[in-house]
Amino acid sequence: MEINGVKIQDTFAEGFGIKVSRLIITAATKHLAKIAATEATGFATSVIGCPAEAGIDQYIPPTESPDGRPGYAIMICHMAKKALGEQIMDRIGQCVLTAPTAAAFNALESEESFPTGKQLKFFGDGFETEKDVNGKKMHVIPIMSGDFLVEDEMGWKDGVAGGNFFIMGDSQMTSIVAAEAAVDAIHAIPGVITPFSGGMVASGSKTGSKYSFMSASTNEKECVTLKDQVETELPENVFGNMEIVIDGVDEESVKAAMKAGIEAACQVPGVIEIGAGNYGGSLGPYQIHLQELF
Amino acid sequence: MEINGVKIQDTFAEGFGIKVSRLIITAATKHLAKIAATEATGFATSVIGCPAEAGIDQYIPPTESPDGRPGYAIMICHMAKKALGEQIMDRIGQCVLTAPTAAAFNALESEESFPTGKQLKFFGDGFETEKDVNGKKMHVIPIMSGDFLVEDEMGWKDGVAGGNFFIMGDSQMTSIVAAEAAVDAIHAIPGVITPFSGGMVASGSKTGSKYSFMSASTNEKECVTLKDQVETELPENVFGNMEIVIDGVDEESVKAAMKAGIEAACQVPGVIEIGAGNYGGSLGPYQIHLQELF
Amino acid sequence: MEINGVKIQDTFAEGFGIKVSRLIITAATKHLAKIAATEATGFATSVIGCPAEAGIDQYIPPTESPDGRPGYAIMICHMAKKALGEQIMDRIGQCVLTAPTAAAFNALESEESFPTGKQLKFFGDGFETEKDVNGKKMHVIPIMSGDFLVEDEMGWKDGVAGGNFFIMGDSQMTSIVAAEAAVDAIHAIPGVITPFSGGMVASGSKTGSKYSFMSASTNEKECVTLKDQVETELPENVFGNMEIVIDGVDEESVKAAMKAGIEAACQVPGVIEIGAGNYGGSLGPYQIHLQELF
Amino acid sequence: MEINGVKIQDTFAEGFGIKVSRLIITAATKHLAKIAATEATGFATSVIGCPAEAGIDQYIPPTESPDGRPGYAIMICHMAKKALGEQIMDRIGQCVLTAPTAAAFNALESEESFPTGKQLKFFGDGFETEKDVNGKKMHVIPIMSGDFLVEDEMGWKDGVAGGNFFIMGDSQMTSIVAAEAAVDAIHAIPGVITPFSGGMVASGSKTGSKYSFMSASTNEKECVTLKDQVETELPENVFGNMEIVIDGVDEESVKAAMKAGIEAACQVPGVIEIGAGNYGGSLGPYQIHLQELF
Structure with missing residues (x-):
């Protein structure tokens, strides 16, 4: 799609x-x-x-x-x-x-x-x-x-947290500008916030770490500067990656925000793929499939 | 002065x-x-x-x-x-x-x-x-x-908290605009912040209250809308009152900020008096006299 | 009213x-x-x-x-x-x-x-x-x-220029803050602009001047700092005066903007009267009566 | 260099x-x-x-x-x-x-x-x-x-116009963000302005055109979306290109601004080359060589 x-x-x-x-x-x-x-x-x-x-x-x-x-x-x-x-x-x-x-x-x-x-x-x-x-x-x-x-x-x-999507671009700055566009669009949807600085997350994490005292750590497979060092999950032509995280008053609001944000991000030249973060469905009761939003 | x-x-x-x-x-x-x-x-x-x-x-x-x-x-x-x-x-x-x-x-x-x-x-x-x-x-x-x-x-x-001054004006809006000007000036002084929203405090408090469960409450003698109800400390022609609170890396920075802020506030038409808040010298080790700043 | x-x-x-x-x-x-x-x-x-x-x-x-x-x-x-x-x-x-x-x-x-x-x-x-x-x-x-x-x-x-109203307040700053509130409200009305700096006019003028080479000059009767020198048109308790000027795509838009702007200005403490500027009906084909807006 | x-x-x-x-x-x-x-x-x-x-x-x-x-x-x-x-x-x-x-x-x-x-x-x-x-x-x-x-x-x-440099990046957004950083830096240099919208020029031009009635037209050799259609002057890995144009009170100010702007632009990940615009020295009396700024 x-x-x-x-x-x-x-x-x-x-x-x-x-x-x-x-x-x-x-x-x-x-x-x-x-x-x-x-x-x-x-x-x-x-x-x-x-x-x-x-x-x-x-x-x-x-x-x-x-x-x-x-x-x-x-x-x-x-x-x-x-x-x-x-x-x-x-x-x-x-x-x-x-x-x-x-x-x-x-x-x-x-x-x-x-x-x-x-x-x-x-x-x-x-x-x-x-x-x-x-x-x-x-x-x-x-x-x-x-x-x-x-x-x-x-x-x-009772609302819904953790609505999210990833904006993968041809450069770091492409993903940042597209994330800003996504946040601009999400502000038009009532009942949702993007709580991180500027509405975007620069640092996705994974659970666990090689350090026993850390319960979470950087998700190296999503890191643009580690593409050559690890088994990356990033497409070959992707060099920028920003996440939008959304909290909403209900699932419908979060879906509407994800839809508006993704559509806006896709208008920025250089955006290549839109992904999303999940734990295989094991953690949260809400599964919002990207392709079903459109 | x-x-x-x-x-x-x-x-x-x-x-x-x-x-x-x-x-x-x-x-x-x-x-x-x-x-x-x-x-x-x-x-x-x-x-x-x-x-x-x-x-x-x-x-x-x-x-x-x-x-x-x-x-x-x-x-x-x-x-x-x-x-x-x-x-x-x-x-x-x-x-x-x-x-x-x-x-x-x-x-x-x-x-x-x-x-x-x-x-x-x-x-x-x-x-x-x-x-x-x-x-x-x-x-x-x-x-x-x-x-x-x-x-x-x-x-x-170890720094200094609680540097402050009051901007009393001929209207509520005069004091707010003058407080904004004061905050603009204070930003030119390194080593200080004005931690409240917009750099100004709209709600000075006194210790204690008629309610036994409250350790602090509104300082009615400084409230512009209570002038007719209480024994006010506000001059007769004052109808606006905003406080600037300053934290600094040292006393000299706080003094410089108070000086710059007061001078800027005094440029706004309608500002009438500049005051300051203290506890009679009983609480804090720093006493910054307004008139000695100039 | x-x-x-x-x-x-x-x-x-x-x-x-x-x-x-x-x-x-x-x-x-x-x-x-x-x-x-x-x-x-x-x-x-x-x-x-x-x-x-x-x-x-x-x-x-x-x-x-x-x-x-x-x-x-x-x-x-x-x-x-x-x-x-x-x-x-x-x-x-x-x-x-x-x-x-x-x-x-x-x-x-x-x-x-x-x-x-x-x-x-x-x-x-x-x-x-x-x-x-x-x-x-x-x-x-x-x-x-x-x-x-x-x-x-x-x-x-063909649109309409010269929609306007005056915000008279108890101080210069009251009128400025109220004018800012009015402009905020007018931005919610499609089809209108407030073309002056910040959406407000600080300097109303009259036609003519004592200087023969000037076709327009300051309207001294509306000037807050000349109240004691001239036959002022300002109420006694008014010490601030700002004008909002509106251009719109049609008369209805201008009326809606005036209504929204006036209502917002009236929420600011210290605003005393709302007026409007006209030339006795001799100059422009549109006459928008303030009291008929509500 | x-x-x-x-x-x-x-x-x-x-x-x-x-x-x-x-x-x-x-x-x-x-x-x-x-x-x-x-x-x-x-x-x-x-x-x-x-x-x-x-x-x-x-x-x-x-x-x-x-x-x-x-x-x-x-x-x-x-x-x-x-x-x-x-x-x-x-x-x-x-x-x-x-x-x-x-x-x-x-x-x-x-x-x-x-x-x-x-x-x-x-x-x-x-x-x-x-x-x-x-x-x-x-x-x-x-x-x-x-x-x-x-x-x-x-x-x-008498001042100096036309100070300029080009920021070439790995994407359109990289060049825009880097241009914003350059403009931020230039604001720290007194006596200069970057008169275009946001301080940057998205549309460099050449003199003349295939249309006889146009004295200037788009500089296709610098256009990122025409790289495949024309004999481009852009390096192969460059997909973004923004120009900063500077006016100053004197040549020294313009030089200082170019230096500060270029250094700031070079801090943005994805910036590849810095160029500059000239007419072979035929038009203007000031020649500011990029490499001599540092």
């Missing part, structure tokens, strides 16, 4: 469950909203070494946002419910409450939720009040620079 | 000790370097609720960077040495090693250091090598998209 | 006719598309002293763009048809053809058009070819770095 | 004279200064089809700027003195005077100058005043949103 001359491998991405919250951070301007959303979703590429997986889902213009101000939908994800609740509290409390003109809204319809606003309000020391904003129950906390508004509860649900 | 018609209060910022590392993150382009540096310094406004305090110190052009590529000097800070070492390992390992074309260099002359590169190299699973880059001992770790270079050791030293 | 406590004056914006083209500039990434679109729409705030009025209308994600790549819809406007055609040729030929990976598509359904691609193709010196891209007739011009694609014809139609 | 394994061709860039002005545009924040500087230098890639060549030279932090506010040094260039003076007047008058909080300073020591501020002040309609700002004679023009300050005279001098 080919898209725009790019071979789509007959393989699948293997995903697994993760608990997901989706919030909208608004502010006086798009510029200020992005600052708060970026800080709140930083240091969150992978739960392996970060306290959460998080990222900006998409920009919400004033005409569509809960309070008529520009905002960014963000997602915060964790394997454990308790840790997710704590991360939301810490990231909102430390990075959004403290940010100029910011407010935080729930942006997920869900059965379960965390009492984020309900607890954060106590920072108001008795000066906090309540306000209805377009049907949402908001706590108004007076802070030094004005009022911080935070929704009473923040929803969470 | 006045600067450009703005009153500089006769008060001081009270700082305390913190352990500081300073690194340079380089990449193929300024755009890519910023992406890695931003992710690596996210979720790091205050050690009260974040795993570290971190931020971008300043842009390092290719002509001045350790490997001839554009980079950003970043700082990561923590009260505890052990936690600082772990944060550097996690933030470099999760947010920089994984980022496209990024590399990580030590940027601090210090007596003590963490073995960040020395340990991270094992991710290479035996394919890692060593390389001298302009006198620096770098580990070359082959990753999927190319090679990741990380310096053998990352220095740390 | 009030919106969120902000008085909407009982006045109208006076618009006039202008000839408008709308194009989509795509590129390999959003980053590269913005670079080309920004250069192509620069030096174009007002036809009084610029060769055109131009600006970015909105971002077009890969999932919605004519070639599956990220793009920006831009608009270029001029009073004279001939001059508009030349401006499109020059701006595409000098700023888009020359830009990395860029392509230019028509984005206007119209009865009349300019033969932009039809003429630009000759740059290919005989190596140019034709290609159908999703039903669009594109010329493929080999250039140094790859192929430049440009659509055969670029449509133009 | 090689730099980091990249062949530096034994050739030279051929430059010619151009008249150059250098200004600093300051504003309340870096963000606002960039907006004004970008608009004022847009539509200015080449005097062949644009009214000027212009671009941002470099960022000037508040600590180094003429009025203590963040700014951008920009350059505006033209072959003809009269046209240059008009361009400065139009670009300052239309794009900077109209921009929020902006001011315009001369940033060139020169023997000759244009009376830009001296003439622009009349927009003040009698309300204009004069002010000394750190030794500079500024005109203060009250505008709607505050005061616009512009320096009395803007200097100009």
